[in-house]
Amino acid sequence: MPRYVDCPPELASLFNEAEDIITPLFWDFKRDPEKGAITVSSERYVIYRGNSMAVALRHQLESVLGPGAGVAIYQIGKATGAADARYYFEKTGIQDQELKLAMGPVIFALGGYATVKILPESALIPNEDFLLVYDHPNSYEAEAHIKAGLPVNKPVDFLNAGYSAGWCSEAFNLKLEAKEITCIAMGDSQCRFVMAPCSQLRNRVKEIKAKYSL
Numbered sequence: 001m002p003r004y005v006d007c008p009p010e011l012a013s014l015f016n017e018a019e020d021i022i023t024p025l026f027w028d029f030k031r032d033p034e035k036g037a038i039t040v041s042s043e044r045y046v047i048y049r050g051n052s053m054a055v056a057l058r059h060q061l062e063s064v065l066g067p068g069a070g071v072a073i074y075q076i077g078k079a080t081g082a083a084d085a086r087y088y089f090e091k092t093g094i095q096d097q098e099l100k101l102a103m104g105p106v107i108f109a110l111g112g113y114a115t116v117k118i119l120p121e122s123a124l125i126p127n128e129d130f131l132l133v134y135d136h137p138n139s140y141e142a143e144a145h146i147k148a149g150l151p152v153n154k155p156v157d158f159l160n161a162g163y164s165a166g167w168c169s170e171a172f173n174l175k176l177e178a179k180e181i182t183c184i185a186m187g188d189s190q191c192r193f194v195m196a197p198c199s200q201l202r203n204r205v206k207e208i209k210a211k212y213s214l
């Protein structure tokens with residue numbers, strides 16, 4: 001079974017292959033403080049503290065955008081997820097859609113966002129029937145809110161939701177959106193997400209909530 005991704009057995013070989021491709025790239029991690037630089041396989045990276053990105057950024061954006069702050073953070077995630085996907089697809093030369101998608105959760109784990117658990121309702125179909133149902137165990141966004149002791153009455157994993165939607169949209173060349181339906185920062189037992197084409201998302205969320213009695 002894959003080391004960083006929890007998935008149904010029929011997807012194990014796919015995620016194993018993705019881990020074999022991505023992991024060596026991420027192990028080539030170099031700090032060069034004399035130049036103020038960090039690189040992963042010669043590509044420039046920057047490190048942000050999890051709490052700063054999850055809590056401080058949200059508070060700052062809420063002060064100017066109000067309830068729109070979550071959407072703004074989701075869009076930051078979506079832009080970075082899509083851009084990272086395009087970069088890694090070109091760097092690795094991978095053409096297969098499913099393998100492109102499978103590299104996303106591996107990058108996610110190696111980047112410190114969370115791990116990913118793919119649930120069996122998922123259907124990697126390159127049309128309107130695409131569906132991804134997944135959890136993000138050990139999410140940095142939820143953990144930051146819990147550690148800060150913040151009262152939370154809605155899911156908080158906006159960047160993580162956006163990143164995964166951006167990555168998978170690039171992999172399958174679809175306009176996908178993701179919605180977090182339960183969140184450990186609210187006291188739920190997992191951070192669970194539903195991803196589908198925009199036109200299908202509302203109904204898919206209803207179906208999955210009904211299935212899991214959420």
Ligand SMILES: [Zn+2]
Binds near residue numbers: 142157
């Ligand atoms: Zn969450």
